Amino acid sequence: MNKSAFPIIQFKKVSKSYKDIKALKDVSFAIHKGEIFGYIGPNGAGKTTSIKILVGLLRNFQGEVLINNIPIEKNRKSLHNFIGYLPQEAGFQEWRTVDHALITFGRLSGLKGNNLENRIHEVLEIVDLQDVRNKKISHLSGGMQQKLLFAQAILNDPKILVLDEPLSGLDATSRYQVKKIIKSFAEKELTIFFSSHILSDIQDFADKIGILNHGKLLDLDTPAQLQEKLNLTNIIQIEYKEKASFLRNLEQHSFIMSIDNHTPTKNVQQIRLDPQADIELSIRTLLQEILNQRIQIRGFTLHKPTLEDVYLKYIEEDDTR
Amino acid sequence: MNLRLLYLDELKGYYKSKVMIILWMGLPFLSVFFSSFNFETDGVPLSYLVGILIASIGGTLSSVMLSTSITSELNRHVYDLFLIRPIKRYFILIAKFLAVYTCIVIATCISLSLGLFIDYIKGTLTNISIVLHTFESLIFTLAAIAIACSAGILIGISVTNVAASAILSVYLGSQLSIISVLPSLILPNIINPLVLGIVVGSSVSPTLLTIAIHLFNKKQL
Numbered sequence: 001m002n003k004s005a006f007p008i009i010q011f012k013k014v015s016k017s018y019k020d021i022k023a024l025k026d027v028s029f030a031i032h033k034g035e036i037f038g039y040i041g042p043n044g045a046g047k048t049t050s051i052k053i054l055v056g057l058l059r060n061f062q063g064e065v066l067i068n069n070i071p072i073e074k075n076r077k078s079l080h081n082f083i084g085y086l087p088q089e090a091g092f093q094e095w096r097t098v099d100h101a102l103i104t105f106g107r108l109s110g111l112k113g114n115n116l117e118n119r120i121h122e123v124l125e126i127v128d129l130q131d132v133r134n135k136k137i138s139h140l141s142g143g144m145q146q147k148l149l150f151a152q153a154i155l156n157d158p159k160i161l162v163l164d165e166p167l168s169g170l171d172a173t174s175r176y177q178v179k180k181i182i183k184s185f186a187e188k189e190l191t192i193f194f195s196s197h198i199l200s201d202i203q204d205f206a207d208k209i210g211i212l213n214h215g216k217l218l219d220l221d222t223p224a225q226l227q228e229k230l231n232l233t234n235i236i237q238i239e240y241k242e243k244a245s246f247l248r249n250l251e252q253h254s255f256i257m258s259i260d261n262h263t264p265t266k267n268v269q270q271i272r273l274d275p276q277a278d279i280e281l282s283i284r285t286l287l288q289e290i291l292n293q294r295i296q297i298r299g300f301t302l303h304k305p306t307l308e309d310v311y312l313k314y315i316e317e318d319d320t321r
Numbered sequence: 322m323n324l325r326l327l328y329l330d331e332l333k334g335y336y337k338s339k340v341m342i343i344l345w346m347g348l349p350f351l352s353v354f355f356s357s358f359n360f361e362t363d364g365v366p367l368s369y370l371v372g373i374l375i376a377s378i379g380g381t382l383s384s385v386m387l388s389t390s391i392t393s394e395l396n397r398h399v400y401d402l403f404l405i406r407p408i409k410r411y412f413i414l415i416a417k418f419l420a421v422y423t424c425i426v427i428a429t430c431i432s433l434s435l436g437l438f439i440d441y442i443k444g445t446l447t448n449i450s451i452v453l454h455t456f457e458s459l460i461f462t463l464a465a466i467a468i469a470c471s472a473g474i475l476i477g478i479s480v481t482n483v484a485a486s487a488i489l490s491v492y493l494g495s496q497l498s499i500i501s502v503l504p505s506l507i508l509p510n511i512i513n514p515l516v517l518g519i520v521v522g523s524s525v526s527p528t529l530l531t532i533a534i535h536l537f538n539k540k541q542l
Contacts, residue, residue: 018541055405057542080407091397095334104330108323108406152402 007069008033008160008191009054014063016049016215023049025215026063031193031208036186038206039195040311046215047195048088051164054193055085067160081110084158086149088165088195092137098124098148099133102155109156123151127181143174150181161185162193167201179204203307211311213318223307228275232305232313233257236271236286239299243267247289255282267298323408324416331420340386344428348375352432353439375432375462379425380469384494385487387421387470391477392486401542411534414478418470418530425466433459457515464522465500471529472497478536500525 007030052058127147255277260270480486
């Protein structure tokens with residue numbers, strides 16, 4: 001994807017308090033056009049507050065939020081047509097049908113006539129809800145309601161899609177379906193702001209990740225660079241047939257960062273690879289060593305650090321401060 | 322433009338609701354019921370009493386309906402999906418007020434017209450003063466319902482629990498709704514009760530609505 005150097009969203013020292021509770025503390029970041037930004041943090045970290053400020057639902061805050069370099073308070077009208085928002089929790093009035101809800105939201109967004117009808121047809125096809133078009137929303141399953149929330153978010157063909165915990169509370173099938181829809185949008189030239197505490201979901205999409213805890217942005221970078229910063233590297237775990245019959249003379253290999261032979265079972269060796277190491281080459285070299293040293297093994301596993309490891313380390317370090 | 326859209330949208334939602342169906346049928350039924358009996362009213366025109374009764378029932382119901390729907394919709398973040406679009410916050414409240422008010426005004430007009438029609442059939446509609454009394458009664462009723470609707474909106478915005486919202490509306494909504502009718506009963510010969518009813522209705526209702534809008538604008542959604 002062709003990412004632009006132009007920041008489409010900018011948060012500059014944004015703070016927000018609810019009575020005595022500081023929900024956001026001097027949060028600053030920039031998201032560029034076409035980027036998929038993953039915003040992660042535990043419950044109550046301030047993700048939804050940031051998002052509500054971005055979409056204009058919360059107006060009373062300190063600092064500055066710019067979209068296309070224009071402060072949002074000076075640009076509310078065009079902002080509404082520019083952003084599609086899928087809230088973490090939002091209900092529909094019980095009497096509405098799928099069709100009626102989309103007609104209302106479409107008209108409020110400025111669509112009318114054939115344009116509106118065609119767009120509703122398109123979005124229902126995208127989210128696969130054509131068959132329930134005339135059903136009451138209250139009769140739909142949780143997954144279908146989430147898809148409908150997605151449909152209303154893309155109805156105005158937004159340039160920025162803001163998704164607040166889009167996969168939470170969904171069963172496995174619905175999660176798969178909604179993820180598929182989000183992935184299809186990620187492939188288009190669309191800026192996506194995606195918040196979640198389901199870390200593996202963000203890892204699938206995000207170009208850039210912001211980690212938020214207690215209203216503070218702990219770090220913001222690409223998933224790979226976050227891993228590198230925390231020194232979370234790939235680990236090769238070798239399980240030997242006999243205790244303490246470990247590979248020897250491994251220090252000579254430059255791709256090895258450290259070796260841990262002190263596992264509780266005493267027949268497992270953990271080899272931490274250098275972040276820059278070529279993984280394929282490292283595996284081949286270690287297997288060759290096993291053959292050369294005639295050591296019998298039971299298992300050989302590569303553990304790649306997940307975003308969850310990165311996230312937990314950040315949160316842990318912040319909480320112990 | 323968007324206010325009109327929201328109003329028509331809310332109207333669509335309310336006129337099909339169960340409470341409204343009860344009102345559509347219940348108020349005309351009350352009118353028929355009262356017109357069918359010759360009650361001793363101590364000189365007070367029957368149309369006044371029917372008006373007070375309709376104002377009280379219609380007012381209470383509209384107040385409860387508005388307050389509970391607003392509290393519940395606020396709790397379920399229904400308005401988030403509206404407010405991310407180019408509309409003013411207060412449009413939501415005004416649209417709700419107008420939608421419920423329209424439905425109840427129609428129900429009230431039907432019930433009072435039906436009363437007059439029954440009087441005409443029975444031959445009791447002997448002079449123009451009965452029609453005027455009914456018209457006065459209609460004005461008081463409409464003023465009372467406007468106050469009740471505004472009170473319902475204010476309660477809906479201020480209370481976070483749906484049950485508490487309903488209970489408060491039942492007590493406050495019905496009490497407030499008869500404010501506009503009281504001058505005609507307490508001070509019948511001092512000031513023109515019709516004028517007083519209109520003045521009270523058209524000042525209390527916008528005041529309550531303004532407070533509700535102010536609170537809604539301040540509310541963190």
